[in-house]
Amino acid sequence: MSSIDASQIHSQKALLAAPEKAAMPASKMIVEVARQFGVSPIKQMREMFKLDRKAGISFGEYYAAQHYRTDLTAEEKLQFVGEKGSYKLNLRLSPSKLGDKRSFIRDKVLYTTMLRGMDLPTTETQAVAHPERGFGAINTLRTPADVSNFLKSEARYPVFAKPLEGSKSVGSALLTGIDADKGLIEMGNGKSFDIDAFAHEVINDYPEGFTFQSAVQQHKSVSALAGQAVGTMRVVTVIEEGAPRVLYAVWKIPSPKAMSDNFWQSGSMLGAVDADNGKVSHAITGAGLDRQILEQHPVSGKSFAGFQVPHWDKVKEVACQGHSLFPEFGVFGWDIAVGEDGPVIIECNANPFHTLYQLAHDRGINNDDFSPVFDRVEARTQAILKTRTEHYKKLRKEQQV
Secondary structure (H helix, E strand, O other): OOOOOHHHEEOOOOOOOOOOOOOOOOHHHHHHHHHHHOOOHHHHHHHHHHHHHHHOOOHHHHHHOOOOOOOOOHHHHOOOOOHHHHHHHHHHHOOOOOOOOHHHHHOHHHHHHHHHHOOOOEOOEEEEEOOOOOOOOOEEEOOHHHHHHHHHHHOOOOEEEEEOOOOOOOOOEEEEEEEOOOOEEEEOOOOEEEHHHHHHHHHHHOOOOEEEEEOOOEOHHHHHHHOOOOOOEEEEEEEOOOOEEEEEEEEEEOOOOOOOOOOOOOOOEEEEEOOOOOEEEEEEEOOHHHOEEEOEOOOOOOEOOOOEOOOHHHHHHHHHHHHOOOOOOOEEEEEEEEEOOEEEEEEEEOOOOOHHHHHHHOOOOOOOOHHHHHHHHHHHHHHHHHHHHHHHHHHHHHHHO
16 A cells, blocks of 8 residues: 555646756846856856857856856856757767767667667666557557556556656656555655556657666665665766777766756756766755755765765776767767666767766866867767768769769
């Protein structure tokens, strides 16, 4: 019997909604920045237009990421990127003409199935909801009734549910079990929802497909510090010459009330991880004037500084092994959970959001250490593109003869 009381039963939608875009600055925000940082409204406006034009930083991002700070020089501010600038950088490192496998990588079922077939540690898919596609021997759910039956009689809980394609944890939920007597699906955040209504939400709101994966059991030392909700390591890899290597790492730490680890959820945190040794230096939470540097976790009280991410060498190894499957890509972002027995690849991102690094490490992505790396990555991918283009031209010419 469930311990969830009636006050926790919800009639609204169960799955995580998309985040709102960074809002345009209100006059109150502009005045408060002027008061606290001594940056006049006119100077703020000049900086915003300049950073938007040169770094792809929107006006909302200017405030959310504290680009008004006076301890940053004008040159250092231009090393940062916003969402547009991050996307532009990724296209520079992995040109779209080389990235013909992007749709395959975005497909969470196909991609994780490939990884499992190559003995790389990844998630287990229990079932997929889709109106038309087949998924081999994987349980395929066509209707709301199929989803309801799966949740009531076939699912092995806990289950992590999420769209077949997507990002930023939109549409995701941790399902911990059911109350069969009341017909409720129970969530990792303590809430519960009508199973049949949840099944209709899955089918109606996500016609492109929806997956049900076995939830990862997090390493005990990670849970002891940050709680039971899985917080993945965002590990970004690049290829400059022959083999991939890890460029940077960030720990995405879930809010104590969240079921997933995306930073846009209120109360979520980011940990700065040393990419070489896997040690955490600090964590941050909040944005704009509410940004805080945390020495301790707000619930466990345990210190972030000096925390050693378990299995770090293996984390780096599986990220690089995964990248080597598609060496024409210059950059990948990996979301890797740390289980008791080692790392588990949750997702691969061909368009990693570099703002996470900037927020956690308090440094622009185009810094003096990374810029030469990006130049070498770009030179390599452009050389590959040139070779392929010449090869295809030759083939077409031969076919015309």
